[in-house]
Amino acid sequence: MKAAYVFLAVGLAAASTSTLVSAEAAKKAEASAETVFSALDQDSSGYIETAEAAQSKELTEQFTMVDADQDGKISADEYTLYKGESTAAGEPAKQ
Ligand SMILES: [Ca+2]
Numbered sequence: 001m002k003a004a005y006v007f008l009a010v011g012l013a014a015a016s017t018s019t020l021v022s023a024e025a026a027k028k029a030e031a032s033a034e035t036v037f038s039a040l041d042q043d044s045s046g047y048i049e050t051a052e053a054a055q056s057k058e059l060t061e062q063f064t065m066v067d068a069d070q071d072g073k074i075s076a077d078e079y080t081l082y083k084g085e086s087t088a089a090g091e092p093a094k095q
């Protein structure tokens with residue numbers, strides 16, 4: 001009987017820990033997307049233009065996909081959305 005309680009307590013602790021960890025990871029992913037964005041936006045225009053995207057092979061390859069509104073430059077929102085979608089697999093994309 002006592003062992004069952006211990007098992008339950010450990011299970012609950014593990015469950016709440018993993019919830020905290022994923023929330024932290026999501027927060028971290030969001031923060032790092034912003035950090036990377038401002039590093040890539042070298043002229044601080046608020047957009048990553050094609051010349052700036054050339055700094056990242058990944059971004060160059062994905063440019064047209066990341067540029068959701070197809071205006072030829074990537075806004076912070078577009079970049080965060082792209083990073084959010086690629087890191088939070090299985091979760092519905094935020095609009
Ligand atoms: Ca720029």
Ligand SMILES: [Ca+2]
Pocket residue numbers: 067068069070071072073074075078
């Ligand atoms: Ca755009």
